[in-house]
Amino acid sequence: GQQLNQxxxxxxxxxxxxVSMNCTSSSIFNTWLWYKQDxxxxxxxxxxxxxxxxxxxxxxxxxxFGITRKDSFLNISASIPSDVGIYFCAGPRGNTxxxxxxxxxxxxxxx
Amino acid sequence: DTGVSQNPRHxxxxxxxxxxxxxxxxxxxxxxxxxxxxxxxGPEFLTYFQNEAQLEKSRLLSDRFSAERPKGSFSxxxxxxxxxxxxxxxxxxxxxxxxxxxxxxxxxxxxxxL
Numbered sequence: 097g098q099q100l101n102q103x104x105x106x107x108x109x110x111x112x113x114x115v116s117m118n119c120t121s122s123s124i125f126n127t128w129l130w131y132k133q134d135x136x137x138x139x140x141x142x143x144x145x146x147x148x149x150x151x152x153x154x155x156x157x158x159x160x161f162g163i164t165r166k167d168s169f170l171n172i173s174a175s176i177p178s179d180v181g182i183y184f185c186a187g188p189r190g191n192t193x194x195x196x197x198x199x200x201x202x203x204x205x206x207x
Numbered sequence: 208d209t210g211v212s213q214n215p216r217h218x219x220x221x222x223x224x225x226x227x228x229x230x231x232x233x234x235x236x237x238x239x240x241x242x243x244x245x246x247x248x249g250p251e252f253l254t255y256f257q258n259e260a261q262l263e264k265s266r267l268l269s270d271r272f273s274a275e276r277p278k279g280s281f282s283x284x285x286x287x288x289x290x291x292x293x294x295x296x297x298x299x300x301x302x303x304x305x306x307x308x309x310x311x312x313x314x315x316x317x318x319x320x321l
Contacts, residue, residue, distance in 0.1 A: 100249075127307060129307060129308075136216075136314065136315075136317070137314050137315070138211070138298050138300070138312030138313050138314050138315050139250065139298075139312050140312070141308065141310070141311075144307070144308040184249050184250075186249070188307045192238070192255060192262075192263075192305055193238060193240050193255065193300060193302045193305070193307055193310040194240070194252045194255060194263065195250070195252065195307070195310075196252075197248075197249025197250050197251070198249055199247070199248055199249055200247075200248070200249055
């Protein structure tokens with residue numbers, strides 16, 4: 097079936113460092129979404145990307161939609177402790193909220 | 208607007224028992240989705256409704272699972288004869304139409320089957 101592969105699986109960084117994570121797919125997506133999930137909560141949308149090559153920022157977060165439409169990456173600059181959580185990429189199948197999620201990248205930030 | 212609400216937040220049950228979860232979507236969101244998430248994995252789609260009509264069911268949704276949205280507002284997800292493999296977080300999400308950027312998730316129901 098369709099899969100999204102995220103890397104790295106986990107990261108442990110020092111506060112203030114920049115972070116980069118990516119997501120690849122074997123099939124094309126027309127939209128890429130990045131979510132953050134805190135323990136015991138549902139995912140919260142961070143950034144949505146709609147066009148190949150698009151670069152979008154949301155505060156300290158920047159995400160890009162790959163030219164091939166089969167990948168995307170998320171950067172977090174100057175990390176802070178509240179960035180701790182699991183980051184998921186996702187892509188919709190069809191014109192619905194039926195999303196395919198990656199396995200997640202777990203981020204830990206040391207103060 | 209209080210967001211997507213799910214109850215209960217936690218449920219512990221014995222194998223073989225039936226359980227029912229409830230989801231109250233954001234008002235006026237006509238689409239409602241159920242996902243399941245196991246530890247270390249991303250959420251997996253189970254089923255979705257447009258108003259009261261159930262439009263799609265995943266192969267993950269065995270015949271022990273049933274979901275309803277009788278009046279096009281809240282939804283229930285029932286699992287009959289629970290098995291230990293059903294232990295997971297069950298997430299509900301809602302959206303106004305097919306706008307994925309307007310898809311909001313609830314906090315989930317954590318099910319533990321002993």
